[in-house]
Amino acid sequence: MDMALHLARPCASPSLRSESLTCRSSQGRQPAKLQFRSLRPRCDSSNASEAESADSLKASAVSRRQALVKGLVAGLAVPSFFGLQSASAEPSEAVDEKTRELQTDEINAYTYTYPVSIGQGKTLSWVESRKPERYSSAAPLAPDARQRIVSERIDLKNNLVISVSVGPPNSAFLKTNDINTWAPKAVAQSVLADKSTARMTMGQRVAEVSIVDAHKEEVDGVPYFYYEYLVQKSPTMMQGGVDVFRHSVAVTTEREGYLYSLNASTLDSRWDMMGPAFNETAKSFRITPPTEEYVPPYKDPWRFW
Structure with missing residues (x-):
């Protein structure tokens, strides 16, 4: 800066x-x-x-x-x-990296850790807004919303969101099924294009996502794609004509032809405090060996047995 x-x-x-x-x-x-x-x-x-x-x-x-x-x-x-x-x-509030909780989803077979407190003994007010649920490939409400959220937790007081989504790759950005040939930025574009986070104007999408960084790392032979981006939101009555920017960090990997993505975001003004903790959350995301509770994303969504 x-x-x-x-x-x-x-x-x-x-x-x-x-x-x-x-x-x-x-x-x-x-x-x-x-x-x-x-x-x-x-x-x-x-x-x-x-x-x-x-x-x-x-x-x-x-x-x-x-x-x-x-x-x-x-x-x-x-x-x-x-x-x-x-x-x-330095900021008076800093995230306490020693106090983290483990989130385990056996239905979709993944885990990650998340922060539970910030400096000066303040506890984050996490609420599990969407408990882990199976992926559904039923027709989406919008053609650009194929990435389905399967679990989510929010902190309304501090404006924090951590979510996990599952969905197929977007062939407009990922031309092949070989994950080893995928570029990190193309993976980020594939996920963000199917999240339907942009404004809708006369039925047309208006691009408002800016990818800040994207890179790939391998963990136990499995590629993980990490990316950081900004999303421009519409102004509110409190903010007048000033647009609001949300700062996010995400990680995506692939299993059985589907993308598994974790996304952690907050207001850009709070990123200095929450950014390091959210980066640790992204780094901790892992797909795990399936158990008896695991439901593959390709299973018929209309059959619940």
């Missing part, structure tokens, strides 16, 4: 000079001002300093020794001062 630094000119008269360092983000965020105070003598106090120097020569050796010790302590305290200033500039 490009940062513009402006150092205000210090005042020349006070004995306690104050310097302000303003950091202004190119993304339009509110500038943060760090105040640095340093002890400096007045410019018009040279005579008083000479008098004090003359008096100090008459002090005892013990006094000089004490003054030397105080000077050393003050010199060592300067790095600590700047260290405290840097720490205070």
Whole structure:
């Protein structure tokens, strides 16, 4: 992130000079001002300093020794001062990575972990809005909504969403069935095109998804495609004409001809706090060996036995 630094000119008269360092983000965020105070003598106090120097020569050796010790302590305290200033500039809320819960879905055979608390002992208010359910390939309500959500949890207070979807690949982006030939960005486009998250204008989709990053990793010989993206949402009455951006991280893999995707998102303004935790959630996503509860996505959706 490009940062513009402006150092205000210090005042020349006070004995306690104050310097302000303003950091202004190119993304339009509110500038943060760090105040640095340093002890400096007045410019018009040279005579008083000479008098004090003359008096100090008459002090005892013990006094000089004490003054030397105080000077050393003050010199060592300067790095600590700047260290405290840097720490205070960090967000007051940070996700506690030690408190995570495991989500297991035996119906669709996958697992992942998710954060349950943030800094200062605050607990995230997760609600399982959609319990794990089998995938249904019945005709979707919209032609671009073939990726079906099979489980979801939300935190309305902090505007957080974690969901898992299952659906077939989109042949417009993935030309072959060989997963080893798939490009990470093409996988992301295939999933996002079938999620129906864009606006609808006169029956036509308006592209509003921006893929920030996409890459592939192999875990135990299974390719996993990780991608980060922004979705532009319509403005609300509270926000006026300013569009809202949701920041998301996702991971997709393939099994039996279907894509399994985990998606974690929040408001872009909260990404600095939740982004690292959501990245860990994406990294933890794994498809697991099927159990007796497993229902393959290709099974007839109209048969429940």
